[in-house]
Amino acid sequence: MNLLTNCTICPRKxxxxxxxxxGYCGATNKIKLAYYSLHKWxxxxxxxxxxxxxIFFSHCNLRCLYCQNKKISLDGYGKVxxxxxxxxxxxxxxxxxAHNINLVTPTHxxxxxxxxxxxxxxxxxxxxxxxxxxxxxxxxxxxxxxxIDIYLADLRYYDDSxxxxxxxxxxxFETATMAIDExxxxxxxxxxxxNNLMKKGLIVRVLILPGHxxxxxxIINYLYKTYKDDIFISIMNQYTPPKxxxxxxxxxxxxxxxxxxxxxxxxxxxxxxxFIQEGDTAKESFIPKFDKSIV
Numbered sequence: 151m152n153l154l155t156n157c158t159i160c161p162r163k164x165x166x167x168x169x170x171x172x173g174y175c176g177a178t179n180k181i182k183l184a185y186y187s188l189h190k191w192x193x194x195x196x197x198x199x200x201x202x203x204x205i206f207f208s209h210c211n212l213r214c215l216y217c218q219n220k221k222i223s224l225d226g227y228g229k230v231x232x233x234x235x236x237x238x239x240x241x242x243x244x245x246x247x248a249h250n251i252n253l254v255t256p257t258h259x260x261x262x263x264x265x266x267x268x269x270x271x272x273x274x275x276x277x278x279x280x281x282x283x284x285x286x287x288x289x290x291x292x293x294x295x296x297x298i299d300i301y302l303a304d305l306r307y308y309d310d311s312x313x314x315x316x317x318x319x320x321x322x323f324e325t326a327t328m329a330i331d332e333x334x335x336x337x338x339x340x341x342x343x344x345n346n347l348m349k350k351g352l353i354v355r356v357l358i359l360p361g362h363x364x365x366x367x368x369i370i371n372y373l374y375k376t377y378k379d380d381i382f383i384s385i386m387n388q389y390t391p392p393k394x395x396x397x398x399x400x401x402x403x404x405x406x407x408x409x410x411x412x413x414x415x416x417x418x419x420x421x422x423x424x425f426i427q428e429g430d431t432a433k434e435s436f437i438p439k440f441d442k443s444i445v
Contacts, residue, residue: 160175173258188203188248189202203252206255208228211285241274263294285322286326291336295336301334304356312359358412362399370421381423
């Protein structure tokens with residue numbers, strides 16, 4: 151069965167024939183890529199000292215109002231490539247010394263990526279990272295079993311009303327937590343090698359949104375109660391305000407006080423394995439300069 155002819159790959163289940171029209175995500179049946187590089191701004195166990203081999207896919211099935219990569223996720227910037235070209239890029243990044251292959255927003259291209267990873271699996275000597283919003287179908291994730299070593303997952307909202315308001319989706323928390331359960335089932339407790347790089351495991355990112363520190367606390371509490379110290383929780387203050395938005399709170403950065411309060415909450419409930427961010431991470435300089443010429 152060709153999943154792209156009646157697309158239900160993600161929870162939107164828009165059902166379009168992507169050979170003839172675009173899905174809710176904006177993607178057709180062909181892979182579209184915006185950028186690839188050695189990226190040094192992921193969590194330390196992912197970036198290491200040489201960088202993560204990040205591959206940024208165009209389009210997105212979640213489509214958050216505040217997305218810092220709006221140019222590719224919402225506007226669809228990028229270049230259509232073949233499966234063969236994606237294979238070449240993966241191996242090129244490995245040859246450049248990447249610590250891992252980091253697939254950024256891959257959900258809507260999962261069938262194509264599965265074929266590509268299956269073809270290059272015997273040549274790959276580094277882990278593969280699936281970098282996702284977690285707005286995923288469990289069945290789709292099951293297709294990636296034994297092909298993904300590390301899941302780098304967001305848990306964006308605890309309160310579903312926020313998910314509907316900012317990302318236009320219902321039942322986000324239930325959907326995402328079921329997806330994260332499947333990710334954990336596949337990779338299990340994290341493993342770190344002698345160079346302090348992750349070999350396998352799960353990192354869940356919690357991006358604090360301005361005005362919603364309580365929601366971030368609820369997410370952290372859920373994650374710690376569910377997985378204890380078997381995963382890493384990445385508590386992020388890098389929310390980058392969009393240039394315009396109908397919600398005033400989203401036009402502000404997260405205050406240092408709110409960020410410290412969330413970190414202290416995590417410490418209070420017993421979280422040991424966490425990443426935090428220091429300094430002014432809410433800068434556009436942390437956003438890659440997407441350029442078709444390098445694809």
